[in-house]
Amino acid sequence: MAVSRLTVLAGPTAVGKGTVSADVRARxxxxxxxxxxxxxxxxPGEVDGVHYYFVDGAAFDAMAARGELLEWAVVHGRNRYGTPRGPVLEQLAAGRPALLEIDLAGARQVRAAMPDARFVFLAPPSWEELERRLVGRGTEDAEERARRLATARIELAAESEFDHVIVNDEVHRATDELIEVMGLTRR
Known part of the structure; x- marks a missing residue:
């Protein structure tokens, strides 16, 4: 089977990357x-190995040192996130369409490592809506929200680095656009 093309979905905090990705997978x-x-x-409600692999700092450092991460970054000045390399390469080699949902720094690293990937920026309909979504999520305290919003301003300024920009004004519409960009058809 031919190698599939990787799609990288990035955007600021609370823009709905996880929601759109879940909608793609559901459909x-x-x-x-x-x-x-x-x-x-x-x-609350996140499951290890399903939503993320939750690891301590030492385990994360070991993965990075062994070259097991396609990309990794410190996000919002606090926690580290990274994409395990092996599973991505295995899925692509098997011809399966693959989607990475990552932050701006990670997308830049993937672009350096895999320039043929498809890079999609998920944007909010407005700054006010992004703030409303972050507050409405209720998962971060005021200090963490402020940190995430400061990062979001930087991320929004990088929109032009991406191949495609999708405004997440409505989840199913944004998903439809991402599906079109990915060239997917129902099986």
């Missing part, structure tokens, strides 16, 4: 969604 189960490793603790 197109053939799409493989990468599971990142992180040093942050799980949020």
């Amino acid at each position: 197109y189960p053939q799409v493989w969604l990468s599971v990142s490793a992180t040093t942050r603790p799980p949020r």
Whole structure:
């Protein structure tokens, strides 16, 4: 089977990357969604190995030192996130469409390592809506929200680095656009 093309979905905090990715998977189960490793603790309802691989700092450092991460970064000045390399390469070699849902720094690293990947920026309809979504999530305290919003301003300024920009004004519409960009058809 031919090698598939990797799609990288990035965007600021609370823009809905996880929601859009989940919608893609619900409608197109053939799409493989990468599971990142992180040093942050799980949020309520998150399951290790499903939502993230929750690891301590030492385990994360060991993965990075062994070259096991396609990309990794310190996000919001606090926790580390990274994409395990092996599973991505295995899925692509098997011809399965693969989707990475990562931050800006990670997308830049993937671009350096895999320039033929498809890079998609998920943007909010407005700054005010992004703030509303972050506050409405209720998973971060005021200090963490401020840190994430400061990072979001930087991330939004990098929109032009991406091959495609999708505004997440409505989840199913944004998913439809991402599916079109990925060239997916129902199986």
